[in-house]
Amino acid sequence: MKNVDDLIESAAELAERGLSKGEIADELNVSRETASWLVERSGRTPSPEPKGGTQDIHVDWSAIGRDSARLTHIGAAMADLLSKHGEEVDLTIGIEKAGAPLATVVARELDTDLGTYAPRKHQWEEGDIDEHGGSFSRNFAQIRNRECYIVDDTITSGTTMGETIEAIEDRGGEPVACIVLADKQGIEELNGVPVYSLVQVIGVGSDE
DSSP states (O other): OOSHHHHHHHHHHHHHTTOOHHHHHHHHTOOHHHHHHHHHHHTTOOOOOOTTSOOOOOOOOHHHHTOHHHHHHHHHHHHHHHGGGOSOOOEEEEETTTHHHHHHHHHHHHTOEEEEEEOGGGGOOTTTGGGOOOEEOTTSOOOTTOEEEEEEEEESSSHHHHHHHHHHHHTTOEEEEEEEEEESSOOOEETTEEEEEEEEOOOOOOOO
């Protein structure tokens, strides 16, 4: 995708497929607010530009995701960043949807079990995000009071990663470190857990 019009068209296609705005945000690697704005624009509903200009950055890593060899190399690089924490960690949690394939590679590289977490934003529409909690898939490894890594593709605000950390802790687990492909906020830690990224995307602008 090269411009905002492409994003609007993609948001429209995803909405027509029945995805919630939270899922659309996840698919397009944008914030929930940006996803809502894109869907409104695609429906020809007048919607003002976000105040202060662009408030989000779209990260298109489909060139990696569509090729298993590239995905494996990137996952290995992410695993390398985590390897400094030693060999005691035996569980890797991938945040669905995009974090799961990356977590699969990380888990293989670090010889850990694999689990996945579906954040509550996947069920999000205006007004109901606080009414739904996230969930761990029963088809994969469970927390069982273990130390674990957390893997996702991007950090936009840190909300989803923070939610995942809390969900793991609520199950008695201990998040040791988080890793993402791209961090839009320059976050070094969340809730006391270190956050690593292959790329940091930092907006630089002027008020003028």
